[in-house]
Amino acid sequence: MFPHSVNPNVSVDCVIFSFNNHELEVLLIERSAGNTDKVDEVKALPGNLIYEDETLNTAAGRVLTELTGLDNIYLEQVFTFGDPDRISKQHDQDWLRSIRAHPEARVITVAYTSLINKERHNLSPSSFARNAVWIKVKDVPQLGFDHNEILEKALSHLKQKIYIEPLGYELLPDRFTLAQLQKLYEAILDDNFDKRNFRRKILRSSFIIPLNEKQQGVAHKPAGLYRFDKSQFHRI
Amino acid sequence: MFPHSVNPNVSVDCVIFSFNNHELEVLLIERSAGNTDKVDEVKALPGNLIYEDETLNTAAGRVLTELTGLDNIYLEQVFTFGDPDRISKQHDQDWLRSIRAHPEARVITVAYTSLINKERHNLSPSSFARNAVWIKVKDVPQLGFDHNEILEKALSHLKQKIYIEPLGYELLPDRFTLAQLQKLYEAILDDNFDKRNFRRKILRSSFIIPLNEKQQGVAHKPAGLYRFDKSQFHRI
DNA sequence: AAACTTAGTGTAATTATTACACAAACCCAA
DNA sequence: TTGGGTTTGTGTAATAATTACACTAAGTTT
Structure with a gap:
């Protein structure tokens, strides 16, 4: 060197x-x-x-x-x-x-x-x-x-x-729940959203793919897990 | 100095x-x-x-x-x-x-x-x-x-x-027609818009105020003139 | 088995977007 | 004065997006 x-x-x-x-x-x-x-x-x-x-x-x-x-x-x-x-x-x-x-x-x-x-x-x-x-x-x-x-x-x-790029694929675990994703958006934007509207909107976007898996070992109804589809967008 | x-x-x-x-x-x-x-x-x-x-x-x-x-x-x-x-x-x-x-x-x-x-x-x-x-x-x-x-x-x-701030108040004359404004948006965004939709949308925005004046001396139907209302927004 | 907790869902009302065509107003030239 | 040229100004129907709102389902714990 x-x-x-x-x-x-x-x-x-x-x-x-x-x-x-x-x-x-x-x-x-x-x-x-x-x-x-x-x-x-x-x-x-x-x-x-x-x-x-x-x-x-x-x-x-x-x-x-x-x-x-x-x-x-x-x-x-x-x-x-x-x-x-x-x-x-x-x-x-x-x-x-x-x-x-x-x-x-x-x-x-x-x-x-x-x-x-x-x-x-x-x-x-x-x-x-x-x-x-x-x-x-x-x-x-x-x-x-x-x-x-x-x-x-x-x-x-x-x-x-965050309005332009689907951020968050780096911030969340590989498999995550929509509640986690919503919390992330709320944290970044310092705002609160309606659960139903958030889900509808985010699932419309095609970056977020449902898996056939559920949370395990939580003391309530387990949430479905999702993943990001990185192929659906590209960094400039 | x-x-x-x-x-x-x-x-x-x-x-x-x-x-x-x-x-x-x-x-x-x-x-x-x-x-x-x-x-x-x-x-x-x-x-x-x-x-x-x-x-x-x-x-x-x-x-x-x-x-x-x-x-x-x-x-x-x-x-x-x-x-x-x-x-x-x-x-x-x-x-x-x-x-x-x-x-x-x-x-x-x-x-x-x-x-x-x-x-x-x-x-x-x-x-x-x-x-x-x-x-x-x-x-x-x-x-x-x-x-x-x-x-x-x-x-x-x-x-x-241009999606966030109503640009253009500097680029156009004090009084301008909606066709001029549309051309400006088209020049900046390198795109073309439908006249009716553009007008509807831009007039909804409250930055653009109609005047009771028309173009003078043009060889066609004179266009109405508008101005920007700078009080309706603020630079950060 | 009841209590607890979070997940997951639908609908109606409102607003925004898109696509599309023709009459009106003015000037000019014949 | 009339007809041609040119740009203005306008409405509607179809679709899509947004907002507001509340209850049942699926697990765990006690």
């Missing part, structure tokens, strides 16, 4: 969502300061400066892997944040000084997002990520830099997208 | 659309090389490096003004392009060498877009824009850098947006 040269002015940040059958969660890291074992109590989105010789998309994937261990995740660009003061809060600067060659350099960041099923991926934080944790979107505290704003933008991007 | 320091790694590009009552047009500049009066025959979107102390949005407005004279245009971010090779074509490099301190530096560009009525704005190209011209979107030639790709992305952004 040759060493890569770093672009001091451009970073990527990743907003990775998951679903715990109830609520949306987002992946955050706990920053550790330099070589010390001191954990910075402020959480942040996984992100870092790009290399000079990689695309933004590649950078997002690499940085996500380096910080959290998540590998081979499909990432989609959301928005770019470039306020000149976005990294200049004192606390953020203190932290940057411990890890960056030019902590004072202006950094524009390109946000990427993805949806994953956290059961299918293991986290193994490293680099300056002392820890990587799933936090309920509704419980997200004040984050470093402008990361709350980035999260908000990724969320509204997600809300828009 | 103090001199501004330039960020060598980040630029903005502006995709400005207008409408000639028939087709969509986009604003391009003809690049002039350095101090020479030689016109680079390749056209490009108006764009340039950002200053260290301005936001991306501010940079987009400033650059647009500097290159084309368009002032005070509402600009909206579209997408960010960061391919490591996006400015390395020989011809683009030749031109960059004539105007940039570090022509070889990697540049990530943030694209912005707007819709304007070209009748209401004057072009006065300056800086390295030898000329600024409106080109029909369907006639756009091969542009410098990755600007064809950027234009495509801005166009699809526009198509998406």
